[in-house]
Amino acid sequence: MFGRLAAKQVPNKEYAVVPGKVNPDLQRERKKCTFDTLELTHFLDGGVEKYKDRKERENFFLSDPELMDDVPPELMSHEDQYRNGLKKACYLFKKLKELRENGGTIDNYRQLLGGSLGSAILKDGNPLALHYVMFIPTLMGQGTPDQCAYWIEKAWDCRVIGTYAQTELGHGTFIRGLETTATYNPKTQQFFLNSPTLTSYKWWPGGLGQTANYAVVVAQLYTKGECHGIHPFIVQLRDEKTHRPMPGVIVGEIGPKLGMNATNNGFLAFKQVPIPRNQMLMKNAQVLPDGTYVKSPSNKLTYGTMMFVRVVIVQDMASYLAKAVTIAVRYSAVRRQSEMVPGQSEPQIMDYLTQMYKLFPYIATVYALKFSAQWLWNMYNDVTAKIDAGDLELLPELHSIACCLKAVSTADTATAIETCRLSCGGHGYMACSNLPTTYGNVTAASTYEGENTVMLLQTARALMKAYAKAQAGEQLSPTVEYLNRNRKFRPWSNTVDSIVEGFKQIAAGKVAACALSLQRGVESGLSSEEAWNRASVQLVDAAEAHCRAFITDRHLDMVRNGMNELSPALREVMAQLCDLYCVFWALKRTGDFLQFCGIRGEDVQNLQDYQNELLVQIRPNAVGLVDSFDLRDEIIGSALGSYDGQVYERLLQSAMLSPLNAKPVHDSYGASLSALLRAKY
Ligand SMILES: CCCCCCCCCCCCCCCCCC(=O)SCCNC(=O)CCNC(=O)[C@H](O)C(C)(C)COP(=O)(O)OP(=O)(O)OC[C@H]1O[C@@H](n2cnc3c(N)ncnc32)[C@H](O)[C@@H]1OP(=O)(O)O
Numbered sequence: 001m002f003g004r005l006a007a008k009q010v011p012n013k014e015y016a017v018v019p020g021k022v023n024p025d026l027q028r029e030r031k032k033c034t035f036d037t038l039e040l041t042h043f044l045d046g047g048v049e050k051y052k053d054r055k056e057r058e059n060f061f062l063s064d065p066e067l068m069d070d071v072p073p074e075l076m077s078h079e080d081q082y083r084n085g086l087k088k089a090c091y092l093f094k095k096l097k098e099l100r101e102n103g104g105t106i107d108n109y110r111q112l113l114g115g116s117l118g119s120a121i122l123k124d125g126n127p128l129a130l131h132y133v134m135f136i137p138t139l140m141g142q143g144t145p146d147q148c149a150y151w152i153e154k155a156w157d158c159r160v161i162g163t164y165a166q167t168e169l170g171h172g173t174f175i176r177g178l179e180t181t182a183t184y185n186p187k188t189q190q191f192f193l194n195s196p197t198l199t200s201y202k203w204w205p206g207g208l209g210q211t212a213n214y215a216v217v218v219a220q221l222y223t224k225g226e227c228h229g230i231h232p233f234i235v236q237l238r239d240e241k242t243h244r245p246m247p248g249v250i251v252g253e254i255g256p257k258l259g260m261n262a263t264n265n266g267f268l269a270f271k272q273v274p275i276p277r278n279q280m281l282m283k284n285a286q287v288l289p290d291g292t293y294v295k296s297p298s299n300k301l302t303y304g305t306m307m308f309v310r311v312v313i314v315q316d317m318a319s320y321l322a323k324a325v326t327i328a329v330r331y332s333a334v335r336r337q338s339e340m341v342p343g344q345s346e347p348q349i350m351d352y353l354t355q356m357y358k359l360f361p362y363i364a365t366v367y368a369l370k371f372s373a374q375w376l377w378n379m380y381n382d383v384t385a386k387i388d389a390g391d392l393e394l395l396p397e398l399h400s401i402a403c404c405l406k407a408v409s410t411a412d413t414a415t416a417i418e419t420c421r422l423s424c425g426g427h428g429y430m431a432c433s434n435l436p437t438t439y440g441n442v443t444a445a446s447t448y449e450g451e452n453t454v455m456l457l458q459t460a461r462a463l464m465k466a467y468a469k470a471q472a473g474e475q476l477s478p479t480v481e482y483l484n485r486n487r488k489f490r491p492w493s494n495t496v497d498s499i500v501e502g503f504k505q506i507a508a509g510k511v512a513a514c515a516l517s518l519q520r521g522v523e524s525g526l527s528s529e530e531a532w533n534r535a536s537v538q539l540v541d542a543a544e545a546h547c548r549a550f551i552t553d554r555h556l557d558m559v560r561n562g563m564n565e566l567s568p569a570l571r572e573v574m575a576q577l578c579d580l581y582c583v584f585w586a587l588k589r590t591g592d593f594l595q596f597c598g599i600r601g602e603d604v605q606n607l608q609d610y611q612n613e614l615l616v617q618i619r620p621n622a623v624g625l626v627d628s629f630d631l632r633d634e635i636i637g638s639a640l641g642s643y644d645g646q647v648y649e650r651l652l653q654s655a656m657l658s659p660l661n662a663k664p665v666h667d668s669y670g671a672s673l674s675a676l677l678r679a680k681y
């Protein structure tokens with residue numbers, strides 16, 4: 001990274017990065033590790049074959065100089081960020097095509113577009129991401145076989161580039177309130193797309209600004225004078241030859257953002273734009289040539305693509321976090337500061353227990369999220385196969401767990417990355433640490449694909465239904481089985497099993513308390529909606545507790561039952577991480593444990609002692625654990641986190657890339673500063 005330019009400009013040659021030289025503290029850390037890091041890498045990849053595939057894929061992409069930046073995107077203008085992003089994205093997609101022709105799978109695409117590899121190549125966003133992440137999945141999930149046959153090939157080959165245009169200036173969350181209309185005219189057999197108000201302008205879709213020439217547009221369907229709610233339509237936005245906007249299409253880019261500045265998010269409006277009837281995606285609902293509307297088996301099937309992306313976001317979060325925590329742990333091994341014992345040499349900052357506390361729970365979180373994400377991905381595939389066969393029974397369960405996992409994983413990861421940044425002191429604030437960009441990417445996910453509070457309220461809605469079922473003695477689905485009214489919770493016993501059990505007990509207690517609040521609200525004369533709003537802070541809290549119970553349960557189950565093949569040395573470390581994740585959250589929720597699980601003050605002290613013990617146990621393996629994520633330096637993209645630990649050399653090298661350092665006296669001196677220095681006031 002930070003290529004050719006820098007090497008010429010470092011002021012003192014002896015401070016240049018030396019290839020192959022590894023920081024001695026990092027070397028010592030690697031020797032201390034008690035397990036085989038390669039064994040863990042294989043486990044994370046899902047076996048040796050998958051490990052080899054990944055390595056090959058990374059080589060294929062990351063050793064291509066066309067895909068590497070000579071100048072970091074943060075030094076570019078907004079326009080150049082887009083130009084650079086688009087150039088690389090187009091090149092990347094040519095390579096993706098090559099990969100597909102050699103038998104690449106959708107999993108390859110996910111890994112490339114999400115998480116670590118994608119964010120290494122297109123650090124600040126990808127203007128073609130929505131084409132693959134939402135446009136193609138919507139065609140696949142919502143098109144009829146004929147529509148799929150016509151559009152998907154074109155889309156895979158990038159003969160059309162699409163985006164997913166749903167959100168409007170006025171509505172993102174409440175999609176039933178969208179204002180864009182698609183009105184069917186049986187005489188011409190066309191829909192007419194129209195944007196009746198300013199607030200109906202589409203706003204946000206990735207790649208919409210200057211990149212996409214087609215979009216899936218979500219609009220209110222009108223036929224025979226009646227509105228049938230929101231439906232997806234394929235709309236051509238730009239001429240296929242000239243790329244000029246089609247007649248009646250108003251389109252542009254929305255401007256710089258906190259992050260993701262190469263994503264080319266755009267706005268869009270229509271002035272009675274016609275499209276043929278067969279460009280409504282009609283797998284679920286249909287409009288017949290004469291304008292007759294045929295209902296979908298469930299109007300929530302239109303929401304299918306959002307569900308897909310929520311599921312993959314959870315996986316993505318684990319990848320982003322692995323990257324951030326690798327940077328912070330390696331830096332904390334290299335960085336020495338202060339005196340722990342007066343007169344003695346300065347310790348590595350990772351020897352401070354507070355530093356271990358900042359970092360190690362987030363190493364554990366990578367695993368916690370990975371295991372939940374894997375479970376969710378499997379469930380998603382099972383449920384979609386069943387839906388395709390006409391069985392919609394498990395759809396609500398999938399929706400409920402996907403919503404809370406999306407919210408909790410994105411919120412936790414954003415907090416974790418900010419903590420990683422803080423743990424790197426001043427240098428963490430530098431763009432070249434790659435922590436600010438990583439945070440920018442991750443914090444966006446708390447908003448997109450369903451704002452987190454709203455997602456938790458969706459889960460809470462399902463929890464209230466499940467609670468009512470439990471009270472009626474009905475059978476419950478697996479993720480809410482703990483609400484069963486006959487379930488006896490085991491008494492507290494100062495073990496990790498007890499913590500996991502405790503989270504279920506807390507969730508059950510909070511769900512019951514919400515139900516009571518709602519009931520009281522209604523009894524006091526509030527409408528059920530008003531009572532819901534009055535209880536909503538509690539409801540969000542209950543949904544979060546439910547999700548924490550799920551994540552800890554999954555994590556413990558994996559450690560107990562999913563690691564039999566691993567060596568005892570590695571299993572021990574995996575168990576320590578699981579325990580740490582559980583204790584960390586138990587201590588963050590001490591009030592809940594005191595309220596719902598009957599623990600006492602001395603139990604809290606025991607938990608505190610156990611947390612300290614775990615931090616110290618994990619300390620010698622910290623660098624080994626992040627090395628096992630096996631993230632190449634191009635993926636890490638950080639002056640602080642590279643494998644060799646040449647932190648100070650890389651900081652100096654990256655400073656020299658600043659255009660402000662190109663000349664000994666900057667032009668602005670003559671333009672303004674010299675006059676100020678000479679002025680007599
Ligand atoms: C090919 C390669 C792929 C590679 C992948 C690489 C991965 C990389 C990923 C990272 C890159 C991402 C890039 C960024 C993309 C951002 C794109 C967007 O934001 S796009 C824009 C994203 N925008 C958003 O996410 C908008 C968020 N808003 C919404 O989704 C909805 O408005 C709502 C869910 C909040 C409410 O909906 P509303 O219709 O008002 O519903 P009510 O509340 O009245 O509840 C009624 C009933 O419906 C039920 N139900 C609801 N949903 C579902 C469902 N999905 N299902 C089932 N059921 C559902 C609900 O439970 C309830 O049941 P019941 O109690 O009656 O039994």
Ligand SMILES: Cc1cc2nc3c(=O)[nH]c(=O)nc-3n(C[C@H](O)[C@H](O)[C@H](O)COP(=O)(O)OP(=O)(O)OC[C@H]3O[C@@H](n4cnc5c(N)ncnc54)[C@H](O)[C@@H]3O)c2cc1C
Nearest residue numbers: 164165166167171172173204205206444448449450451453
């Ligand atoms: C980086 C990025 C990329 C995006 N890409 C796309 C894209 O490609 N395509 C696309 O269509 N959209 C895209 N979006 C839009 C995104 O999906 C919406 O911003 C998101 O769904 C939130 O909607 P909103 O902006 O209307 O927020 P709002 O709903 O206005 O949220 C504002 C506040 O109101 C609260 N609130 C709203 N409703 C409720 C409620 N019912 N109960 C309690 N509180 C509530 C929220 O919790 C939040 O605190 C993108 C957004 C971002 C940030």
